[in-house]
Amino acid sequence: MADVSYRELSLNGLWKNNPAIVQLLGLCPLLAVTGSVVNAIGLGLATTVVLVCSNTAVSLIRNVVSDAVRLPAFVMIIAAAVTCIELLMQAYAYELYQILGIFLPLITTNCVILGRADGFASKHALAPAMYDGLIMGLGFGIVLVLLGGLRELAGTGALFASMDLLFGAGAAHWKVVLIPDYQNFLLAILPPGAFIFTGLIIAVKNLIDDRLKKRRDAQKTQTVKGAKRVRVTGTIS
Amino acid sequence: MGLLRITSPHAHGPQHTPRVMQKVLLATLPGIVVLTHFFGFGTVVNILWGSVVALLCETLALRLRGRSPGFYLRDCSALVTAFLLGIALPPYAPWWLVAVGIASAILLAKHLYGGLGYNPFNPAMAGYVILLISFPVQMTAWAPPRGAGDIPGLLQALQACFTPDAFDGSTMATPLDLLKQNDSLLLQELWAQSPQFGRWAGIGWEWANLAFLAGGLWLLQQRVFSWHAPLAMLASLSLLAGIFYDGGGSASGGSPLFHLLSGATMLGAFFIVTDPVTSAVSVRGRLIYGAMIGALVYIIRVRGNYPDAVAFAVLIMNFAAPFIDHYTQPRTYGHQRSEGRE
Numbered sequence: 001m002a003d004v005s006y007r008e009l010s011l012n013g014l015w016k017n018n019p020a021i022v023q024l025l026g027l028c029p030l031l032a033v034t035g036s037v038v039n040a041i042g043l044g045l046a047t048t049v050v051l052v053c054s055n056t057a058v059s060l061i062r063n064v065v066s067d068a069v070r071l072p073a074f075v076m077i078i079a080a081a082v083t084c085i086e087l088l089m090q091a092y093a094y095e096l097y098q099i100l101g102i103f104l105p106l107i108t109t110n111c112v113i114l115g116r117a118d119g120f121a122s123k124h125a126l127a128p129a130m131y132d133g134l135i136m137g138l139g140f141g142i143v144l145v146l147l148g149g150l151r152e153l154a155g156t157g158a159l160f161a162s163m164d165l166l167f168g169a170g171a172a173h174w175k176v177v178l179i180p181d182y183q184n185f186l187l188a189i190l191p192p193g194a195f196i197f198t199g200l201i202i203a204v205k206n207l208i209d210d211r212l213k214k215r216r217d218a219q220k221t222q223t224v225k226g227a228k229r230v231r232v233t234g235t236i237s
Numbered sequence: 238m239g240l241l242r243i244t245s246p247h248a249h250g251p252q253h254t255p256r257v258m259q260k261v262l263l264a265t266l267p268g269i270v271v272l273t274h275f276f277g278f279g280t281v282v283n284i285l286w287g288s289v290v291a292l293l294c295e296t297l298a299l300r301l302r303g304r305s306p307g308f309y310l311r312d313c314s315a316l317v318t319a320f321l322l323g324i325a326l327p328p329y330a331p332w333w334l335v336a337v338g339i340a341s342a343i344l345l346a347k348h349l350y351g352g353l354g355y356n357p358f359n360p361a362m363a364g365y366v367i368l369l370i371s372f373p374v375q376m377t378a379w380a381p382p383r384g385a386g387d388i389p390g391l392l393q394a395l396q397a398c399f400t401p402d403a404f405d406g407s408t409m410a411t412p413l414d415l416l417k418q419n420d421s422l423l424l425q426e427l428w429a430q431s432p433q434f435g436r437w438a439g440i441g442w443e444w445a446n447l448a449f450l451a452g453g454l455w456l457l458q459q460r461v462f463s464w465h466a467p468l469a470m471l472a473s474l475s476l477l478a479g480i481f482y483d484g485g486g487s488a489s490g491g492s493p494l495f496h497l498l499s500g501a502t503m504l505g506a507f508f509i510v511t512d513p514v515t516s517a518v519s520v521r522g523r524l525i526y527g528a529m530i531g532a533l534v535y536i537i538r539v540r541g542n543y544p545d546a547v548a549f550a551v552l553i554m555n556f557a558a559p560f561i562d563h564y565t566q567p568r569t570y571g572h573q574r575s576e577g578r579e
Contacts, residue, residue: 183333187371196345 004128013135020143021202025111029103030144031194035155038163040148042096043103044141046085048134050107053081055121055133062122074117075108082108096165112140143201150197155189157182254353257461258313261508264452265320268504271448272324275382275441278394279328283335284320286398290339291319298348314353318342321361321508325501325548326368327408328380329394331401334372338364358555359515362548369543377544381409382441385432412439413500414544416491424485424492438498446503453507462511465520469527470506470534471497477535490539505534505547515551517558522565530554 033039057077065073089097121129157179163171272280295315299306342364350356397404428434475493517526530550537546
């Protein structure tokens, strides 16, 4: 695994091997805090930063730690990164820190991060490892934000409520009320809604994959068609 | 002269799905008539509007799944879902409430799992629970019965459904709610104090339940389902209610007769517990399935926070039905007990 193509890495992280909807890792924060866009962005950013930091550090020490102690070492690195993020959030986005609550420290136990550290960063050089962390974090974050947006829209009829928690007081009026007089659809905001909407997102992803595959197959058969003559009498189409 | 040699059994045409579904629809009619008499046209409007939405959703789902809508629409299963949910919803519910409920029932609870025959949960009850969790205010507003309040006419019922903001209806706690909230009055005092109570249970409720019982007995006579699950459910409900009745004190859970004739007991026992797709299949399994639902209904009614318990009890036991079936599979005649078990 000497050289890796960055194109392949991006495709993997964002679509083909997306941590949230293909590997189904890190479902606990995915389901628990995606009640609104702002929560999703907050947690997505935090996870991405932790992923990049941990992948970087793991890649740097990959030739130093022995196989026997590699997992504890990786977990220590991840825990340190998470603690930094937690302190930063306390300092700069305290309200959001309070809303995300236990799910910030729980990033430590997010399988995506340990999975990438052990599965990718410990076998690759610094630059690809950092890039992989970034892309995997983005893939995870995009699904978080999509899910948060869907649930916020279905649940409250509005989008981008209380963005000032993350982006400062200027963002307080970013809230877009798409459906006025909306009766709050509580199911979408409650945990069962997270399961249902995650399932729907996965279904749509599989549907798109299916369509793409069919189109590719159709193109393949078209090129083959008529190349071989089996019958010599009658009309050949 | 042609001699037709026919040997026994002389079977009639089989009970195919459309026929069974039509019988179920027919059997709900007495209950609907009684509900309409006591609570006004709200239920009828719910059912009609619900049926329209159900047929649309069914067609849409079948199109998306690449099936021919004509064949599957004719089995009337979507209409049965619409009827059961329309009856269960409070009368004079706004149009969007009915639409969301029916859409969740047909699209989420039925077609996402593979359509009729593959759904693990009863669609009508799943739709009801989704609504109850999402819109508790609208779902717990039940209209007052005839004799305890004004009954809106058909026009007002339509108005309540399609322009809910302009409709100014009155609502009243159901007898089950009153009983649950009561913690200081003897049952006799409670009965005397609230106009909603009738002879045995609530005004309207008792007759509606008896009407659903009649419809259910007709279905039983038509052999649409067997007696095991409904009887087990009613028996276990009565048993628990009898044990905790305590003669009508302030902590009483209500008499067995009250529980049998309140809320959705009879509708549940004969129209929902007997759903062939989502219930247990074996005879012993049906007895266990029904009895557990009856017990859960009593527990949730008396100890829970929600107005009626049939929907929750049925969904919980739908989960358990495959498990029950696994352990109650009858032994084939002439075979020993299969190895590895017991």
